[in-house]
Structures are given as C-alpha cells and as structure tokens.
Amino acid sequence: MNGATGWGARLMNSSITGMSPWILFSLLVGPSRYELAAALSLAVAVVLVLVRHRPVFLEVAGLVFFGVLTVIGMIAPADTLHWLDTYAGELSNLTIAALAGLSVAARAPLTTPYARKKVPREFWHTPEFLRANVLITYVWGLAFLAAALAGLIGDLVLHNPDNLWTAWLIQASALVTAMRFTEWYPAVPRPPVRSLLMPFVGLLIPMGVLVLVFDAAPRWFAVALMVVGVVLARALRTEVVVAKEEGREP
Numbered sequence: 001m002n003g004a005t006g007w008g009a010r011l012m013n014s015s016i017t018g019m020s021p022w023i024l025f026s027l028l029v030g031p032s033r034y035e036l037a038a039a040l041s042l043a044v045a046v047v048l049v050l051v052r053h054r055p056v057f058l059e060v061a062g063l064v065f066f067g068v069l070t071v072i073g074m075i076a077p078a079d080t081l082h083w084l085d086t087y088a089g090e091l092s093n094l095t096i097a098a099l100a101g102l103s104v105a106a107r108a109p110l111t112t113p114y115a116r117k118k119v120p121r122e123f124w125h126t127p128e129f130l131r132a133n134v135l136i137t138y139v140w141g142l143a144f145l146a147a148a149l150a151g152l153i154g155d156l157v158l159h160n161p162d163n164l165w166t167a168w169l170i171q172a173s174a175l176v177t178a179m180r181f182t183e184w185y186p187a188v189p190r191p192p193v194r195s196l197l198m199p200f201v202g203l204l205i206p207m208g209v210l211v212l213v214f215d216a217a218p219r220w221f222a223v224a225l226m227v228v229g230v231v232l233a234r235a236l237r238t239e240v241v242v243a244k245e246e247g248r249e250p
Contacts, residue, residue: 012051012052012117013114013117013118014114014182015058015110015111015114015115015136015140015182016179016182016183017048017114018048018056018058018059018062018110018111018113018114019058019096019140019178020044020048021041021042021044021045021048021059021062021066022041022062022092022093022096022144023175024037024040024041024044025037025038025040025041025066025088025089025092026089026092026093026144026147026171026175027168027171027172027175028040028041029085029088029089029092030085030089030161030162030167031085031086031161031162032085033085034069034073034081034084034085034088035070035073035074035081037088038066038069038070038073038088039070039073041062041066041069042063042066042067042069042070044062045059045062045063045066045067046063048062048063049063056113056114057103057108057110057113058099058110058113061099065092065095069084069088069092072084085161086155086161087155089147089148089151089167090148090151090152090155093144093145093147093148093151094144094145094148096140096141096144097141097142097144097145097148098141100137100138100140100141100144101138101141103137104134104137104138104141107130109130109133109134109136109137110137110140111133111136111137111140111182112133115129115132115133115186118186132185132186135185136181136182136185136186139177139178139181139182140178140182142174142178143174143175143177143178144174144175144178146170146171146174147170147171147174147175150165150166150167150170150171150174151166151167151171153166154166154167163216164210164211164214164216165216168210169203169207169210169211172203173200173203176199176200176203177196177199177200179199180196180198180199180200181196184196194236195236197232197236198236201229201232201233201236202229202233203229204225204226204228204229204232205225205226205229205230205233207225207229208222208223208224208225208226208229209222209226211225
C-alpha cells in the first residue's frame with residue numbers, strides 16, 4: 001500500500017472524500033438554501049485542494065464549479081436565485097454524473113487517483129485495476145443521476161422542491177449506496193453482496209421516523225420501514241457474529 005496509513009491518509013485517499021462537496025451540495029441545496037449550500041460546498045472543495053500535495057481533477061472540478069455557483073449567488077438577481085434554489089441541485093448532480101461518464105470515456109475514471117494511493121504502482125495499468133475504477137466511477141455517476149432524476153420529479157411533477165422523498169430520502173439512499181459500494185468492491189477478500197445492504201438498512205429506521213414526523217406517507221408505511229429496519233439490522237448483525245465465530249469475514 002502506498003503512502004501513510006493513518007486515518008488522515010485513509011480519509012484523503014478515499015474517492016468519497018473527493019465527492020464530498022458534490023454530496024453536500026446535493027443534500028443541502030433547496031428553497032432558500034442555495035447560497036448556503038454553494039458556500040459550504042466551496043469551503044470543503046477549497047480545503048481538499050489546499051491539503052492535497054498534488055491536485056486531483058475531481059477536487060479541482062469541484063473548486064471551480066462551486067466557486068462559480070458561489071459567485072453567481074452573490075451577483076444574481078432574485079429571479080435567477082429562485083431558479084437556482086429550485087434546480088441547482090439537479091444541475092450539480094447532472095454535472096458530476098457527466099464528468100464521471102466522460103472520465104470513463106477518456107480512460108481516466110474519477111476514482112483512479114484515489115485508488116493509486118492504495119495500490120502498488122505495478123498494478124496501476126492492469127485490466128483489473130482499470131475495470132474496478134470504471135465500475136466504481138459508473139456507480140457514482142448513476143447515483144448522482146438518480147439523485148438528479150429524483151430532484152426533477154420533485155420540481156416538475158410534484159411541484160415541491162423540498163419533498164421529503166425526492167429531495168432527501170431517495171437522493172441520500174442513492175449516494176449512501178455509492179459510498180458503500182466504493183468501500184465494498186475493492187475489499188480483499190470481498191465481503192458477500194448482502195453486506196452492501198448494511199448502510200441502507202441503517203437508513204430505514206431514521207427514514208421511518210422522518211416519514212412519520214413529516215407525514216410524508218401513511219403511518220403504517222412509516223412503521224413498516226422502522227420494523228423492517230430493525231429486523232434486517234438484527235439479521236445482518238447475527239450474520240456478522242456467526243461469520244466471526246467461523247473465522248470468515250461477513
């Protein structure tokens with residue numbers, strides 16, 4: 001493994017960290033929150049670029065994109081800000097999804113610089129290394145595309161940019177899935193596919209609580225989400241315990 005192995009190095013060597021300004025903006029932006037979301041995402045992007053010894057395209061792209069959005073927010077008239085409050089999340093999500101697709105087409109997947117920090121140089125040009133980064137980059141692109149489509153449904157179909165499902169729950173689920181896949185796929189030995197469910201299962205209980213609090217669906221559905229979350233969490237926890245007792249990784 002290349003470089004330092006402390007928690008700080010592991011954090012900076014994760015493509016999740018590189019995606020963090022885009023994730024933050026996707027989940028935070030909404031009516032009356034555009035300027036705050038842009039400024040906070042820009043601040044995260046600036047920190048990532050400043051602490052990085054060698055610039056990474058994904059982080060530089062985030063710096064430029066959110067820098068432009070922040071400046072626009074400072075000078076734009078009220079009607080433009082209203083449009084951005086509504087559609088900037090979809091604009092950001094579609095932009096990063098497009099960057100993911102273009103990077104794969106250029107044979108330089110967005111996750112490659114981070115993966116190279118974890119893999120010896122002799123593996124950098126192997127088909128397996130490229131295939132892994134292509135797949136993970138595609139998963140990120142699809143996650144942001146799903147978030148964009150959910151946001152558009154909330155904006156154009158439901159006429160509610162702050163709809164709990166389209167603005168928060170669906171988008172968070174897509175992005176959490178991408179984050180989990182990023183950690184799961186390169187693991188050696190690779191855990192079973194069912195372990196991909198663990199973060200999503202962890203979302204079911206808070207989802208149910210939010211649905212109940214905001215009356216975003218029938219009460220029985222909210223309760224069902226929480227019950228399913230508890231049952232699946234216990235089942236997965238039992239599997240982890242059994243696997244450890246048997247000396248295998250779940």
